[in-house]
Amino acid sequence: MMAMAEACRAVAARLDRIRLTVHDPVDYGPAFFGFLRARPAVLVPTLTDEQPRILFDAFSQAVPVIASGTGGHLGPNLGVVELTIAAHRVFDSPTDPIIFDTGHQSYVHKILTGRADQFDRMRQEDGLSGYPSRAESEHDWVENSHASTSLSWAEGMAKAFQRQGHDDRTVVAVIGDGALTGGMAWEALNSIAAQPDLPLVIIVNDNGRSYTPTVGGLADRLSAIRTDPHYEDALVRMKKAVTGAPLGKQVYGLMHGVKAGVKDVLVGGPGIFSDLGIKYLGPVDGHNVADLERAFELAKRFGRPVIVHAITVKGKGFAAAENNKEDAFHAVGKIDPTTGQSLGGTSAHTWSGAFSASMVEIGEKRPDVFGITAAMLYPVGLAPFAARHPDRVMDVGIAEQHALTVAAGMATAGLHPVVALYSTFLNRAFDQLLMDVGLHEQGVTVVLDRAGITGTDGASHNGMWDLAICGIVPGLMMAAPRDRAHLESVLWQAIDIDDRPTVIRYSKDPMPETVEVLRTIDEVDVLKEGAPGGVLMVAHGQLCGAAVEAATSLGEEVTVVSPRWALPINPTLVSMARQSRAVVSVEDGLVSQGLGAQLSARLRESAVWTPTCELGVPKQFLAQASRSSIMKRIGLDAPGIAESVNQFLQHI
Numbered sequence: 297m298m299a300m301a302e303a304c305r306a307v308a309a310r311l312d313r314i315r316l317t318v319h320d321p322v323d324y325g326p327a328f329f330g331f332l333r334a335r336p337a338v339l340v341p342t343l344t345d346e347q348p349r350i351l352f353d354a355f356s357q358a359v360p361v362i363a364s365g366t367g368g369h370l371g372p373n374l375g376v377v378e379l380t381i382a383a384h385r386v387f388d389s390p391t392d393p394i395i396f397d398t399g400h401q402s403y404v405h406k407i408l409t410g411r412a413d414q415f416d417r418m419r420q421e422d423g424l425s426g427y428p429s430r431a432e433s434e435h436d437w438v439e440n441s442h443a444s445t446s447l448s449w450a451e452g453m454a455k456a457f458q459r460q461g462h463d464d465r466t467v468v469a470v471i472g473d474g475a476l477t478g479g480m481a482w483e484a485l486n487s488i489a490a491q492p493d494l495p496l497v498i499i500v501n502d503n504g505r506s507y508t509p510t511v512g513g514l515a516d517r518l519s520a521i522r523t524d525p526h527y528e529d530a531l532v533r534m535k536k537a538v539t540g541a542p543l544g545k546q547v548y549g550l551m552h553g554v555k556a557g558v559k560d561v562l563v564g565g566p567g568i569f570s571d572l573g574i575k576y577l578g579p580v581d582g583h584n585v586a587d588l589e590r591a592f593e594l595a596k597r598f599g600r601p602v603i604v605h606a607i608t609v610k611g612k613g614f615a616a617a618e619n620n621k622e623d624a625f626h627a628v629g630k631i632d633p634t635t636g637q638s639l640g641g642t643s644a645h646t647w648s649g650a651f652s653a654s655m656v657e658i659g660e661k662r663p664d665v666f667g668i669t670a671a672m673l674y675p676v677g678l679a680p681f682a683a684r685h686p687d688r689v690m691d692v693g694i695a696e697q698h699a700l701t702v703a704a705g706m707a708t709a710g711l712h713p714v715v716a717l718y719s720t721f722l723n724r725a726f727d728q729l730l731m732d733v734g735l736h737e738q739g740v741t742v743v744l745d746r747a748g749i750t751g752t753d754g755a756s757h758n759g760m761w762d763l764a765i766c767g768i769v770p771g772l773m774m775a776a777p778r779d780r781a782h783l784e785s786v787l788w789q790a791i792d793i794d795d796r797p798t799v800i801r802y803s804k805d806p807m808p809e810t811v812e813v814l815r816t817i818d819e820v821d822v823l824k825e826g827a828p829g830g831v832l833m834v835a836h837g838q839l840c841g842a843a844v845e846a847a848t849s850l851g852e853e854v855t856v857v858s859p860r861w862a863l864p865i866n867p868t869l870v871s872m873a874r875q876s877r878a879v880v881s882v883e884d885g886l887v888s889q890g891l892g893a894q895l896s897a898r899l900r901e902s903a904v905w906t907p908t909c910e911l912g913v914p915k916q917f918l919a920q921a922s923r924s925s926i927m928k929r930i931g932l933d934a935p936g937i938a939e940s941v942n943q944f945l946q947h948i
Contacts, residue, residue, distance in 0.1 A: 382588035397446030421921035444478025477693030578605030652677030700728035719759025739794030748884035763885030776837030826855035887912030
């Protein structure tokens, strides 16, 4: 907190030197955050025209300090400082809803709407969410944190306002160029174009990146606009050349009438929007508040769907972020606010690292293996594979649905694709997993990073759904590795399977040390030997260690086993259950319809009436907190597991 206080005092002193004035003078005190708190609602509309730049400089210093205290999405927020300031100066939030896609770039918005004093607990239990939150502010309309949804939200809200006669309200959607690679965004654009009277402004935040540099045809078109200076100059030259000649004004009027065509010829990009019938403004310098305000004001006055194309720099104002080629500090842990160096330390033993190393080795021996990811080449660990085999990796952008179906196509034609995603983003591609990969019995391997409880990014990013949704795909095989050796083994096995989908999932937590296997019975590993006829505890993945610890505290009655493949249910587990007093399943996924529920159903189908108890993540949306705190709260740490088993045994 000392670093934050120092930064605030420095910013305040700078503001004092410039003698910042407001229409309604305020005493902002010794610190920048205090100055903001003096205007708890929307601060910026009270400022004079020359002051937004001063605020930008202040935010550029403050936001890295915030990130150094709690971690978070630093690069995206530094890139939208001026954009957010201009939006709040032109539009009347919350009367005019401002919807951020994906929401992780809303820090400046939170500061401007009275939450600056809460940033010391951002992404922590009972603190600020790292995304918009309806519980925090009336200015946060949508708790979106998955990409490509904002345009659908905005269309629905604009349609409702229009239907109710609220003609003075404009809905604003701020969407990044990366999110525009998602098919849902284009479905929404197609629908919006068919409703030309909607008061809807779409701000395209074009920084050339999603997590990593944005890929795809749309990105190429936007890049052409980004780098071409000739459009406006050409129109000015045309006007000067013809207006002085006979009938010159009429000729220029005709030329102005084909303006869109000229723009397409010169820069090749706006046509992707104008062809839809949506008004296009830009490109605009996304770091020039005056230019942004002018474009936003024009768009608001138009009263119909308008796209404002803003060119921004991810990480703007923080040299370490701007110079980071990997992802411009898209998301960071605790960092040094000056150098950008991590303060949290790194572990060589991570699940992502183990997967990454295995993929490099597999790539050398299996030329048919092909890597696919959705804008997460570095986070999921495919970058080393891509460096070694650049022609065998495909980044589809933020388009998980496409990733699964293109993988099905590759498998059909003789390759073995490995699709690496965050667990929470598999939710978006369930239909494709079921109908394209599963129904067609294609040999596609899906590797899910950040499975189970992730914690600090809140409800939307917990990977708690995958076990339940994968369990209803016929034929699918799923593994939840407990340590590095288990992961490597099932990954090599998965790439040899060509007649069904395989899924491997692992935690965000550090990889545990090797879990001792006492013996193996038909691909069921025994981790703790208990008395015959006692309690059978079936543990999966990251929770194997906690299960063994809990079982040890419970005594000699408890046997702990871990199947090499969680799905389909291993018949050996049925035989073991038949000989046991009780069965307890332990998993870090949704307990409803999870692995334990499937095991219980299989036992009933087999006429095994042994009492069962399923321990897992409850069916509720879990707010942000540390993973350890959440696991303790829901009873999935070792003491919680032991207590649940004790209570269960007392009632059978």
